[in-house]
Amino acid sequence: MVTMKQMMQVIACLWLFGCAESKTETVILPFSLSFEGQEVTCSSALQVNALTLYIHDLALQELSGQWQKVELDNSLNSPWQNESIALLDLAPCQTKPMGLTSVAMKVKPGQYQGLRFKIGVPQALNHQDPQLAKAPLDISQLQWHWTVGYKFAYFDLAWREQTVKHHLGSSGCVGNVGDDIQCRYQNRPEITLPSYQLGQPIKLELRQFFTELPHARCFGKPQDKGCDTLFNLLGLQDAPQRIFRLGA
Amino acid sequence: MRLVVCLGLLILCIWGWSKWQGGKEQQALAELGRHLFYDKRLSANNNLACSDCHQQAYAFADSRRLSFNTHGKAGRRNSLALFNLASYDSFTWANPLQTDLSFQALIPLFSDDPVEMAAPEIDLLAQNLTLSQYDYAPLFDAAFGDAEISLTRITAALAAFQMTLQSYNSPYDQYLAGNKQALSNEAIAGMALFESERLGCRRCHGGINFNQTIDAQGRVQRNTFHNTGLYYSDTGYPESDLGLYEVSFAEADNGKFRAPSLRNLTLTAPYMHDGSMAYLAQVIDHYSRGGSLNLQGVQGDGKLNPNKSELIVGFALTELEKNQLIAFLASLTDYELIQTPDFSAPKK
Incomplete structure (x- = not known):
């Protein structure tokens, strides 16, 4: 026997749910790679052996200048994203990708003039016990066990005779596993793309990674010669980032 | 009075039994860990066990100047000996973040700088262990109450085995x-x-x-x-x-x-x-x-x-x-x- 109270609860639930549904729409944010302006495919001169990124803290800028926090749409139950963090795998033509090529944002309808997001794993999740971590943080390959964190971004590129291998993550850390760990260098670049319009894709222009260093690498150690270029391109030094661009 | 004595004895019995049971579980865990420690199936090419760079004959150190990885490439360090590990607050040559022996095992298993054992993700690793010379189902069952293979279980067992390596009889x-x-x-x-x-x-x-x-x-x-x-x-x-x-x-x-x-x-x-x-x-x-x-x-x-x-x-x-x-x-x-x-x- 259904009581009046239970019926009211069901109606209230439906109403709330319906209302919440109508408040946001899902907008896809696609990512792709370019090299000297050309789209990167498996037959490009640039060879992408691996390229993954964690992104979080997405926000859209309203015309008023206000930033609105954007949640990710987790209704597809993707193993590569939850409502707050997504893992991108942008290497072309993979048989077994380790992440997404686009993320689904839950957006309040309206007009926007900018997009921003952070690369990396938020501090609160970065130093958890990785064996207990939930998707998309449960991938051993992207856990950075020696620094007790994650590889926020992972680049393994080759072009002509040159190679580029980078692992980006927090470094200079102290503390105990499963406890509080503090890092001197957070290394979570914030990428801001002014004049972003809903539906626009994002391109990563990779030519700039190839500098005069024949084998550039930054594996999170102070002596790694490639770190300067990597940090500079991602906007971790004084200048703004130069990798992420808006596509047509 | 008699009731109190009886009750006391009963409590003592239960305490003793649970202690004995706990000891048995710890032993089963270390025994599982011993098998894993000696199993080359934890490496990408099924050719490298923990015991290859930590050899019992050398007090669980490596007699070679540098230790070699699953691809036959030399690393940059000489493996540390493993014994009396409870006397350390952290593990490895120079990393105070490695305070947990189970967690530390993830480095040789998965590190890509330098590559060591290059173990695959846990699903594949678990599959690979079913092809091992060792029969793991009863070992996991004895240690954990069921035969499920998980990364947490593997690293806990490896740590338990390493902690048994006591050396105080010189x-x-x-x-x-x-x-x-x-x-x-x-x-x-x-x-x-x-x-x-x-x-x-x-x-x-x-x-x-x-x-x-x-x-x-x-x-x-x-x-x-x-x-x-x-x-x-x-x-x-x-x-x-x-x-x-x-x-x-x-x-x-x-x-x-x-x-x-x-x-x-x-x-x-x-x-x-x-x-x-x-x-x-x-x-x-x-x-x-x-x-x-x-x-x-x-x-x-x-x-x-x-x-x-x-x-x-x-x-x-x-x-x-x-x-x-x-x-x-x-x-x-x-x-x-x-x-x-x-x-x-x-x-x-």
Whole structure:
């Protein structure tokens, strides 16, 4: 026997749910790679052996200048994203990708003039016990066990005779596993793309990674010669980032 | 009154039983860990077990200068010995973040810089273990109550096995326990040298495991890293390995590495983090001089390294004294560790 109270609860639930549904729409944010302006495919001169990124803290800028926090749409139950963090795998033509090529944002309808997001794993999740971590943080390959964190971004590129291998993550850390760990260098670049319009894709222009260093690498150690270029391109030094661009 | 006694006995029984059960579980966990420790199926090419770089015959260290990975490529360090691990606050040569032995196992399993065992993700790893020479279902079942293979279980078992590697039965231990015949006169003279202020060995190799330091406030530090003046090249230390600095990003840590235990020293050659010294006599010459000159062909005098520990000031030693010191260090070797069948590779 259904009581009046239970019926009211069901109606209230439906109403709330319906209302919440109508408040946001899902907008896809696609990512792709370019090299000297050309789209990167498996037959490009640039060879992408691996390229993954964690992104979080997405926000859209309203015309008023206000930033609105954007949640990710987790209704597809993707193993590569939850409502707050997504893992991108942008290497072309993979048989077994380790992440997404686009993320689904839950957006309040309206007009926007900018997009921003952070690369990396938020501090609160970065130093958890990785064996207990939930998707998309449960991938051993992207856990950075020696620094007790994650590889926020992972680049393994080759072009002509040159190679580029980078692992980006927090470094200079102290503390105990499963406890509080503090890092001197957070290394979570914030990428801001002014004049972003809903539906626009994002391109990563990779030519700039190839500098005069024949084998550039930054594996999170102070002596790694490639770190300067990597940090500079991602906007971790004084200048703004130069990798992420808006596509047509 | 009788009721109270009965109840007391019952509680004692339950306590004893649960204690015994807990002990049995711990034993089952370590036994599972022993199988995993000796299993090459934990590596990408099924050719490398933990025990290949941590060999029982060498007190679970590696007799090669550098250890090799699953692809046959040399790494940059000489594997540390594994015994009496409870006496350490952190593990590996220079990483104070590795305070948990289970967690530490993830580095050799999954690291890609340098690549070590290159284990696949856990689903594939679990599949691979079903093809092992060892039958894991009963082992996991005994340790955990069911046969499920998970990463947490694997690393917990590996840690449990490593914690069983106890080594406290050297002639030195027997001597301390009252058997005055256990050490030769030469070794006893060497012990006096070792303990002397003149040589100052104890400053970095304190405690029953020879791996502790007492700091200026008199507190015991179980986690000590020192620059011992091995190198002083243009970059301080050779850039291939800067030790603690790589983790801490504090420049004063350039070239600092762990002060390891001196037990079982005659089994764990070669010495130093990079296996750069083959003989004990070389190690003693190094500390006697207060640093090494052009070690391994790296140009420069480590004695002058500005990061060198102030505790390493050098000392004069006669040939006789040097031999006495070596005789003492040799008395720290516990042959039981390398002969205990419970620590050896399990039968198929």
